[in-house]
Amino acid sequence: MITTDYMLKALDASGGVKIVLAASTRLVEYARQRHNTSATASAALGRVLTAALLMTHDFKASSDVVSIRFTGDGPAGVIIATATGAGTVRGYVSNPQADLPATPSGKLDVGGLVGREGYVEVVKDIGLKQPFSGRVPLVSGEIAEDLVNYYMYSEQIPTLLALGVLVDVDLSVKSAGGLMVQALPGADEEVIAQIESQVLAGGNISSSLLEVDSLETLLQRIMGELDYQIIGKQDLEFCCTCNRERLQVILSSYSREEIEGLCDDNGIVEVTCNFCNEQYHYTPEQIIKAKKPQP
Numbered sequence: 001m002i003t004t005d006y007m008l009k010a011l012d013a014s015g016g017v018k019i020v021l022a023a024s025t026r027l028v029e030y031a032r033q034r035h036n037t038s039a040t041a042s043a044a045l046g047r048v049l050t051a052a053l054l055m056t057h058d059f060k061a062s063s064d065v066v067s068i069r070f071t072g073d074g075p076a077g078v079i080i081a082t083a084t085g086a087g088t089v090r091g092y093v094s095n096p097q098a099d100l101p102a103t104p105s106g107k108l109d110v111g112g113l114v115g116r117e118g119y120v121e122v123v124k125d126i127g128l129k130q131p132f133s134g135r136v137p138l139v140s141g142e143i144a145e146d147l148v149n150y151y152m153y154s155e156q157i158p159t160l161l162a163l164g165v166l167v168d169v170d171l172s173v174k175s176a177g178g179l180m181v182q183a184l185p186g187a188d189e190e191v192i193a194q195i196e197s198q199v200l201a202g203g204n205i206s207s208s209l210l211e212v213d214s215l216e217t218l219l220q221r222i223m224g225e226l227d228y229q230i231i232g233k234q235d236l237e238f239c240c241t242c243n244r245e246r247l248q249v250i251l252s253s254y255s256r257e258e259i260e261g262l263c264d265d266n267g268i269v270e271v272t273c274n275f276c277n278e279q280y281h282y283t284p285e286q287i288i289k290a291k292k293p294q295p
């Protein structure tokens with residue numbers, strides 16, 4: 001078993017094939033606890049969080065950001081994840097309690113929960129003048145297939161993507177992770193075919209992760225006889241950017257009447273962060289005080 005969340009990046013000997021592996025069990029379990037997600041919603045959100053982190057593999061700066069938004073016609077509603085070049089991610093599903101019966105093959109019905117009609121939108125802000133964005137229709141709502149389709153049509157990069165979240169009987173996340181293989185220009189087709197067959201033979205990525213004690217071992221297993229070099233390793237964590245002071249300043253743009261209108265029966269304004277479900281409580285006086293510049 002792998003005991004920390006991290007991402008491992010490697011290149012094959014020709015330099016044309018990039019392999020990225022992520023272990024994300026802890027951060028997906030943390031997200032499950034924060035959002036109190038159903039089994040299927042944990043799998044859907046966990047896949048999107050892991051995918052967002054994998055998509056940061058070519059970021060140069062820790063401030064580079066990618067956001068993924070799934071808008072399907074299933075009961076989950078919208079699923080959003082935002083990951084940074086620093087290895088942090090945050091995200092949510094708009095209906096965390098939505099759930100569906102397992103598929104006939106006993107799998108969590110992520111495609112049904114997300115929906116098969118709709119679209120996925122990716123926005124990358126890597127410090128250029130304009131953020132890059134692309135939007136493609138959903139293929140299956142199973143997340144990985146939809147993002148492969150995104151890479152093909154929006155970025156013209158052939159991609160192999162596997163995402164897995166294994167939910168235990170007590171609803172906790174037993175294993176979560178992902179694998180992304182991308183062919184760079186001039187990639188050796190033979191190498192890609194060999195990696196692909198190894199990945200398929202290995203079965204579910206979340207199960208494979210339970211069998212190894214490190215991503216390095218899993219990478220070795222996937223690459224087999226092929227030569228490769230590890231080019232990067234990064235810790236991953238769920239981390240929200242919200243904080244009490246910033247929200248207080250945002251609230252202070254309201255008038256006194258509006259602020260009083262936001263109060264509950266006890267005269268307290270409660271604000272919940274979508275991304276991490278953290279609740280903040282303020283008295284109207286605290287908000288109004290934030291209007292004045294600090295001495």
Ligand SMILES: [Zn+2]
Pocket residue numbers: 240241242273274275276277278
């Ligand atoms: Zn937050």
